[in-house]
Amino acid sequence: MSPLLLVSPVLLPMLGFIISLGFWKRPPLQRWINIVVSVSLVAVGATLVWAAADGEVGAVRLGDWPAPVAITFVVDRLAAVMILFAGVVATAASLYSLGGIDRRREAFGFHPLMLTLLAAVCGAFLTADLFNLYVWFEVMLLSSFVLLSLGGGRHQLEGAIKYVALNLLSSALFLGAIGLTYGMLGTLNMADLAEKLAAAEQPERFTPVAAVFITAFSIKAAAFPFFFWLPASYHTPPAIISAVFGALLTKVGVYVIIRFFSLMYPGSHPDAALVYETLGWIAGTTMLLGVLGAAVQTNMRRLLSFHIVSQIGYMLMGLAIAGAALAVAERPGLDEAERNAALAAATLALAGAVLHTLHNMIVKGGLFLVAGVVERTEGADDLNRVGGLYKSRPGLAAIFFVLAMSLAGIPVLSGFWSKVLLVKAGLEAQAYGLIATSLLVSVVTLFSMTKIWMYAFWKPAPEPSPIAESDRVSSIGTRDPRSGRGLWAMYAGCLILATGAVVMGAFAAPIVDYVEAAAANVIDPRNYFDAVLDRPQRLSTEATP
């Protein structure tokens, strides 16, 4: 992999941002810059996936500093596929923005901010340095702060205050944990850290620091017990911003949790069983509370926000099962067959977690975009105020149906396969409690998706009650709600993501293979260590499971 290709997921959006700043007074041009950058990010992501497919890990040491000192960007199968999907979501969102964002917000820098957000998300996927990760988190936060509060309005500002306060607290905790880590192990390079920790005499001493890390990361990822800021803020900005946040930001949190714990807590760590059991409890509670919160909502986007939380639980569940299985595999006195079975279960569970993350980026983004179309055409986002959309907008109904059924995990759509992997791995690893919880949560998910379907699409349109001006959605974010201008672009954005959900379901075999290989890389990160620390890679790049 050439160094330029490796850094381009960050470089392209940054370049786009700088060029957009030069055309501050010309939002129409910024729109097209946004689209061009997003599409090229898909191309870059696809190239990276192709280049990483044989298991080779690419790394570039910025500034050509020697190995553990340099800030390293590293691409393995997992990072590559995350970048590809972030590109797909960005493409759908940038197309949708042709009709889905109002002039005023565009004039105050909506497009450049989307680009910095994208750059930061890709930076967080690529970096192998904890402090650099902190910097990308802050870039991401600052862009999202402005996007969330852009345009003002009481709801948005109130939502933004909660979001800002909790995320700043998370950053401060993360920073403190970085300081403690550096004091203990004397490095912040993640590969170097993992090797030093594995060689440490008392690796248990790192566990309290890891507890601070998991607190900081679970605020970012909106996991139990730190999820309450998300449903209080994500539904306040225009739908397109909710969609991008819901698709990308929490997933960065999950990605970082997967990276951090797979590196620092391999099965051989004496505290691994404890750590992954804790994660299992966090995962189960997150998915249950999220979905129960969603079940009582009547506002579409608020309902979807609670579902973000619930789905985070599934991703963490995959990691928890994988880690527990890895800890079992390291137990003394196991024969070869038992050890291999535990390793296989771990790979499967982690593959399920990764696949579920990817599927959620597509589907959750798509559902928010559909909610945005409904808000725009109906002028309301409360399920009691809309209806009859199946009759008046069959195309939209079809798109919503695909996305909603995919979220609930109905066969042949994308959500089905990730849940199959998770459940299969859970059965092999005998995590019956988590499996039962996740299946229950699936049923309630289906229930709340059916609720949107019944209320917004099937039931006859309600009497057009005069909506008080104060009740009107302040953030519909369109030029003229009732006119059809730009509606095609909004449909196009939704359609891209719905197609993604169908393709991921229909062509599941190659995707599952790839994700399993990515999970195997994460579980056995020797190539990652070698790439980051500038050594020849030990694992054969041909041997893919």
Add this chain to the structure above:
Amino acid sequence: MHVLLAVVVGVLYAAGLYMMLRRSIIKLLIGLALIGHASNLLIFISAGLLRGSPPLVPPGEERLELVHTDPLPPALILTAIVISFAIVSFACVLVKRAYQEVGSDDLHQMRSTEA
């Protein structure tokens, strides 16, 4: 010195959390700033403190003395300070706008977005 600074870090975290739990949004802001300072100071002491051994190459020598202060933590702190400067100034504007919209600085008045 270590003990003193450790106590200061603890007090800063406690004061920051206390301020965050108050109802006024201004106090929330001050609390966040205090917690940020606590984290910066934590980085500073966790790397170890040495008296009077700057990481400078002495005149006529080729390399650093064997015992020297680690220059990395101050660099990290500097970066973190710059970032938190940007974020706190954004938060100030946000708080002011929210105050104008809501007409109060009481967080209990800002619950319209919660379920």
